[in-house]
Every structure is written in structure tokens, then in C-alpha cells.
Amino acid sequence: MFALATVLAFGPTTALADTPEPIAPAADSPAPAADSPSPEPEPEPEPVPDSPAPDAVEPLVPGVPGGGRAEYPMDTPDQVLPPLQSQGDVPVPEPEGDVDELVEYLPRSAVGAACTASTGTYQRQVERLLKLKVDGKQSAADCRAIKAFQVKEKIKPANGYTGPVTWARAELLAARKNLDPGRRCPVKKYAVACVDLDRQLMWVRKDKKVTFPVVNVRSGRVGYATRTGWHTVYWRHKDHWSSIYNTPMPYSQFFSGGQAFHAVYGQIATPTGSRGCVNLGYGNAGKLWDVLRKGDRVYIWGKRPGG
16 A cells, blocks of 8 residues: 555656656747848858867767676666655666776777877866876877876776776775865764765765775766755665666665665766766675665765766
8 A cells, every 4th residue: 555655646746757848939939021031141150260069079989899888777867756665675686797897988089099199088187187297188198198097907998098987097096095185075973975076986984984985986967966965865775676767776875855876787987977866886886785874964065077
């Protein structure tokens, strides 16, 4: 009876929330009169140097054939209402393949290059983290240094392109040496799950002790931002499935409506973010499950770079 009541309470509302609004025609754009002379065409704007059109930007793809794949969709947009709590106890599947493999995302034109002179999407950030000259431009020396870093960290392909995987790895290694340089995470007597959207990292600390070490995460993309500020873990479901898209969300720990910490089956560092949840790698999500409890606090700040 409770499960039926829950479905009736949340089902229709959730469906409406995911239905796009129809686009009405502009009311202030009447059709021209039949006998009106055709207006003179406006001159084409002059091209702006060094500013490629949006459609000229190559989409990023996994740089290794078959790399970065996921057995299930990585988007779980249950982000407004609490999830349905009548999912049963059917175990979610275990991930397949090498879940620790790091496959960089780069333009198709750079796939197979031995060392690319292309400026990557995270060029400036990686230059800063690797202590290179920070100018946002890929030089031959930059390419060699970045490639050496990729080889050391087993990032494929190691060709010097600064995509999301290279940036995420460099950010993680820097955080292991200096966890919270801006002192953004509040130090409390109780456990606080700290989520830094600027660096796409999270950790848990209780007083001055870190009880869950820093890891890479994937937060909400544009239009589906992960909500910042203070939250509370209010419901946990180890074998949760998305109630909208029937997608597994292992180790779900909900803290704001339908937004939760949970595992995904693919890489965390991708060109775009989630639809609101804070995604972790499968192994890290399992470890976080053993650290957090219902009622623990969550503090989120910053903004995810890019999409």
C-alpha cells in the first residue's frame, strides 16, 4: 500500500517535470504584407580573427577505440523529487572490464597523433598544475611535458592533449598534497562530505581527520547543476535504480531531492557532467557507502568548469 501511495504521489509529478515546455511562436513577428517590398539583405558580419564558429569546434571523443564505454547510461535525471522508495532489493550489476583504465577524450583529428600541438580544453589548468608557463597555448615543450605526465599516469593515448581526464588526474594529485588550499570545507565536530565543484573533487572529514580521502567526481552540467550549500544525507539505497530511466545507481546516498552520491559504470572525467548527481567511480562509491550514514552533512561549493 505504501509503495502504491508513493508511486501515485511522485510518478505524475516526475513525468511532468521532464516534459519540455512547447515553444510558442513569437507574438511580435507578423508576416510581411504581400505588396511590401523585400527588405535589403543585411551585410554579412566580418569574421572575428581567432574566434572559430561553434560548429567548427570538434566534439571530444575517447582517444582509444572502445575506451570510455559504459554498460549503462551515465545520466540519471531524478534531480527534483525524492526517489521512489519501492524499488525492491534486486542487486545492481557489477561493472565489466577495466574500471580503472584512464582513456583521454580529444578531437578526432588528434586521435593517433604522436604528440599534438593542439591546445586542449583544459590547457591552462594543466599548465598551472604541472608548473608550466601558464598561457593557455600548447607549445612543443608543453606537449612533451604533458605527454610524459600521461605516460607516468597511464593515460591513453599519451599524446600531449589536455582533455578532461588529464586535467582530472593532475587536479587529484595536487589535492593529495594540498587538500583544501582555499579552506572552503567547514571543519566541524561531525562528519562533513565536502564537494568542490571547481576542481571536481570530494572528500569526507570529521573535525581535523579526513575519513574518506579525496577522489575525482562528476557533478551536474549546464542546466542540471548540482545544488550548492548545506545538505543532509536523508536516504541511502545500495542497489538503487533510477525511477525515470530504469538505470542502475549503485551505492546511492541522496542528499537533495533526487540528487545523490552514486557510482557510475564509465569514466568519471568526461566532456560533460551529470544531470545533477555527484558521480563517483564504482570502487570509490562503495568505499564512501561505508563512511557516510543517514543524517551526515554535505557541503558543496563552486561551479563545474565547462559543460
